[in-house]
Amino acid sequence: MAEPARKKRLIVAVSGATGTVYAWQPLQVMAKLDDWETHLVLSNAAILTAKQELNVSQAEFEALADEVHDNKNIGAKIASGSFLVEGMVVVPCSMKSLSAIANGLSDNLIARAADVILKQRRKLIMLTRETPLNLIHLRNMTAATEAGAIIFPPVPAFYAGLESLDDMVAHTVGRLLDLFDVDHQGLVNRWPGLSVALKDQGKN
Numbered sequence: 470m471a472e473p474a475r476k477k478r479l480i481v482a483v484s485g486a487t488g489t490v491y492a493w494q495p496l497q498v499m500a501k502l503d504d505w506e507t508h509l510v511l512s513n514a515a516i517l518t519a520k521q522e523l524n525v526s527q528a529e530f531e532a533l534a535d536e537v538h539d540n541k542n543i544g545a546k547i548a549s550g551s552f553l554v555e556g557m558v559v560v561p562c563s564m565k566s567l568s569a570i571a572n573g574l575s576d577n578l579i580a581r582a583a584d585v586i587l588k589q590r591r592k593l594i595m596l597t598r599e600t601p602l603n604l605i606h607l608r609n610m611t612a613a614t615e616a617g618a619i620i621f622p623p624v625p626a627f628y629a630g631l632e633s634l635d636d637m638v639a640h641t642v643g644r645l646l647d648l649f650d651v652d653h654q655g656l657v658n659r660w661p662g663l664s665v666a667l668k669d670q671g672k673n
């Protein structure tokens with residue numbers, strides 16, 4: 470039997486690293502798009518950091534998503550490989566969530582859904598955030614990459630003519646959404662080539 474047409478789907482998992490704005494902004498962008506459906510999971514630590522960094526409550530965060538799943542509910546539909554989905558982002562990704570995912574320790578929904586994404590050979594982006602990195606962090610990033618994940622630290626692009634922290638966040642969010650071909654309406658300052666960039670900046 471033919472299945473009904475569906476929207477494209479993205480699982481947005483938010484863990485308790487600093488940088489909850491990197492989840493808040495994509496959800497705001499995607500809430501305006503008719504062709505995408507977002508599935509949000511917040512860790513307990515993410516709820517604390519979102520309050521501290523953005524002064525945003527759990528309810529305000531959840532209001533941006535099409536569906537919300539409890540991180541304790543390992544029976545949620547996104548925990549199954551039968552759930553059709555374009556991929557998953559862990560934004561920001563703490564070293565603890567990185568470790569759980571890299572080692573297949575699926576004792577919460579974020580780690581389980583990521584494990585399923587990897588076994589189904591779908592796209593998993595991890596916006597890992599810590600500095601400096603110890604050998605455990607680096608080994609876990611290697612293991613996750615070997616399993617098919619994309620490690621995507623939120624590193625600013627200083628060449629891109631960005632003028633504020635908001636610009637830098639938007640640029641990173643745009644580059645993240647580019648990986649799923651989401652129409653984010655110009656968040657990325659695309660590189661025009663060095664000669665054009667120098668001319669635009671009055672440096673030729």
Ligand SMILES: Cc1cc2nc3c(=O)[nH]c(=O)nc-3n(C[C@H](O)[C@H](O)[C@H](O)COP(=O)(O)O)c2cc1C
Binds near residue numbers: 485486518567599
């Ligand atoms: C304000 C704040 C900022 C934090 N920033 C980071 C961070 O940048 N990277 C990180 O790995 N952990 C960070 N942590 C620690 C994690 O929240 C902690 O390890 C937590 O257990 C992660 O759990 P989760 O991955 O289930 O969210 C931070 C904690 C707080 C309260």
